[in-house]
Amino acid sequence: AFDWLGYHRLNTIYNWLDSLVTQHPEIVEGNPGIFIEGGIHAREWISPAVVTYILNELILSDDSRVRYMAESYDWYIFPVFNPDGYEYTHTTNRLWRKTRRPTGRGCYGADPNRNWNFHWAEGGVSRNPCSEIYPGDRPFSETETRTMSQYIDSIQTKIFSYIAFHSYSQLLLIPYGYSNKRVSNYDDLFQIGNYSINALSQRYGTRYKVGNIVDIIYVASGGSMDWVRGTYNIPVTYTYELRDKGRYGFILPASQIIPTAKETLDSLVAMFEQAAKRG
Ligand code: 0X9
Numbered sequence: 050a051f052d053w054l055g056y057h058r059l060n061t062i063y064n065w066l067d068s069l070v071t072q073h074p075e076i077v078e079g080n081p082g083i084f085i086e087g088g089i090h091a092r093e094w095i096s097p098a099v100v101t102y103i104l105n106e107l108i109l110s111d112d113s114r115v116r117y118m119a120e121s122y123d124w125y126i127f128p129v130f131n132p133d134g135y136e137y138t139h140t141t142n143r144l145w146r147k148t149r150r151p152t153g154r155g156c157y158g159a160d161p162n163r164n165w166n167f168h169w170a171e172g173g174v175s176r177n178p179c180s181e182i183y184p185g186d187r188p189f190s191e192t193e194t195r196t197m198s199q200y201i202d203s204i205q206t207k208i209f210s211y212i213a214f215h216s217y218s219q220l221l222l223i224p225y226g227y228s229n230k231r232v233s234n235y236d237d238l239f240q241i242g243n244y245s246i247n248a249l250s251q252r253y254g255t256r257y258k259v260g261n262i263v264d265i266i267y268v269a270s271g272g273s274m275d276w277v278r279g280t281y282n283i284p285v286t287y288t289y290e291l292r293d294k295g296r297y298g299f300i301l302p303a304s305q306i307i308p309t310a311k312e313t314l315d316s317l318v319a320m321f322e323q324a325a326k327r328g
């Protein structure tokens with residue numbers, strides 16, 4: 050059976066997703082859409098773990114605020130954006146980040162969060178194919194980003210929010226990553242974000258910071274959130290950097306999955322309540 054007491058292999062996650070479809074075949078459509086991206090970086094195991102937990106709660110929770118959120122929106126949830134990389138971190142190299150396609154130049158993979166076709170390779174990348182931040186030899190060179198971008202394009206009129214989950218650092222990031230240019234609704238996103246991280250802190254006291262990517266971390270062009278925001282002007286776009294702040298880093302103990310997931314769900318409930326209030 051599936052649980053949140055440990056980190057799971059890809060097939061275990063896929064089998065669980067298939068079983069959800071069998072057990073809950075009812076489809077509700079026509080609400081504003083929220084897109085959830087997990088696991089674009091292979092080694093950030095807390096991301097798929099939190100995203101699957103949230104998916105499960107959206108289906109099964111009987112908390113009234115979670116139920117209201119679950120039923121007010123159409124959810125597009127992808128727990129493992131980088132499946133080959135994720136498996137590779139289980140079998141071979143726990144700290145692998147990128148995809149696994151041979152570059153033809155001795156090293157494998159591109160950074161799937163540098164490979165999207167919006168201000169591609171303008172900053173925060175390395176043209177060395179062995180680098181962790183290699184953006185690929187062209188935008189959407191990777192199957193994972195190309196196919197997801199096509200899928201997102203097909204539903205873009207339905208979604209008003211795109212949330213990406215990474216680790217680690219305990220940050221809630223606002224676009225853009227390619228330059229210090231701020232999005233037009235930055236002030237709204239900053240206020241909603243602060244409301245959201247305040248809700249996150251209530252359960253266990255976990256502290257997050259909110260801000261523009263370039264201001265609070267570094268320049269990083271070709272990210273998925275930049276592409277979604279820059280191409281379709283999706284208004285509510287955030288990237289979470291989940292627990293912790295470096296004590297365990299990417300090797301976050303499995304005992305922290307459920308607490309991390311619970312506080313993150315608290316923050317999402319607050320985020321979408323606040324976003325709805327502000328129209
Ligand atoms: O560098 C990244 O891709 C993310 N940090 S991580 O340590 N998880 O690799 C930050 C991504 C911020 N988003 C964009 N640049 N669009």
Ligand code: ZN
Pocket residue numbers: 090093215216
């Ligand atoms: Zn990441």
